[in-house]
Amino acid sequence: MKIPRVVALVAAAVIGTGAAVAGVVTTAAAAPAGTVLCDQYASTPSPDGRYIVQNNRWGSSTQQCITVTNGGFTLSTSNANVPTNGAPASYPSIYWGCHYGNCTPNFNPIQANTAAFAGISSSVSMSYVNSGQWNASYDVWFDPTPRRDGQNTGAELMVWMNKLGSIQPIGSKVATVTLAGGTWDVWFGNIGWNVVSYVRTSPTTTLNSSVSTFYDDMVSRGYAQRSWYLTSIQAGFEPWTNGTGLAVTGFSVSTGGSNPTPPPTTTPPPTTTPPPAGSGCTATYTTTQSWDGGFTADVTVRNTGGSSTRGWVVTWNYPTQRVTNGWNATVTQSGTAVRAVNAAHNGTIAPNGTTTFGLQGAGTATTPTLTCTAS
DSSP states (O other), rough: BBSSSSTTTTSSSOOSSOOOOOBBBBOOSSOOTTTEEEEETTTOHHHHHHHHEEOOSOOSSSOOOEEESSSSSEEEEEEEETTHHHHHHOOOEEEEEEEETOOOOOOOEETEEEEETTOOOEEEEEEEOOOEEEEEEEEEEEEESSSOOOOOOOOEEEEEEESSSSSOOSEEEEEEEEEEEEEEEEEEEESSSSSEEEEEOOOOOOEEEHHHHHHHHEEEEEETTTTTTEEEEEEEEEEEOOOOOOOEEEEEETTTOOOOOOOOOOOOOOOOOOOTOOOOEEEEEEEEEEETTTTEEEEEEEEEESOOOOEEEEEESSOOOOEEEEEEEEEEEEETTEEEETTTSOOOOOOEEEEEEEEEEEEEOOOOEEEEEEE
């Protein structure tokens, strides 16, 4: 996030996730050490060809460049300068898995209730600078489906190995635990998907752990499900100001010798046609986050008819805003007209029942008038 890593007002943003994917650049061959990436969403295979290194400057227009190394990358130029009560400027990172359709070789999403998932471990080492405001984060994404592109909607696991400055994770602190050889403050929030952050109480430059160590704790707290799929493991930095010189000096993922089988083919969201007369629904719009130049919102759809819906469509106008991302619905925009169509899993709503979808937008947050139709 990634997403376009959607943000929280006093929080770390969702990494790559809230980010748009236009402009992604991936070379056909592995990049040699010393390759410099400066384009906003530039990416390239790592020198060993196993991972992908990405600049991912999704939250700022200031210059940022990363230099590819044999172990990962160095943030060689960072002019980040965004308020610490909003989103970070970027998430330069190295990853294994899929990020908006850009996948490492032979990767298939891995369900968390399988032996293949239990065998996955990762190792990362980092070096830091004593200037700026930033976090050093190991980031793992999960989705209810074996998703290879688009925004994940299950959970985001963030492991903060270090941070500098007046920044904090999404949501609020809920616990302190001892895992993977360290003590961590646990933070939880939801921005359309669960964000669970483990913030080390004393900084570390290395982490070597099975993914299930942290995920088991998430599941035990009700923040994740065994049926969900791991879609990527990422390591990098979220800078708010400066950050030049931060580096991932080593990154590796081990699958324990297990080769996950390809996931089942999923059915794409249906195209919903206008419903027959007599069906009914309402939609309520709530701005959940806002910052200079962007916002997130939730829309709650309620079935006002006497029988279960088979599908629904919500429409509205954004006079000056632009949709950049959506989850739990297919959200499209043509000019000022915005249209949200139910996802495959939430088209059926019982009488007086509700479902919720979310979106991220660019521009100033407003509350539009919604029209809802159901079939």
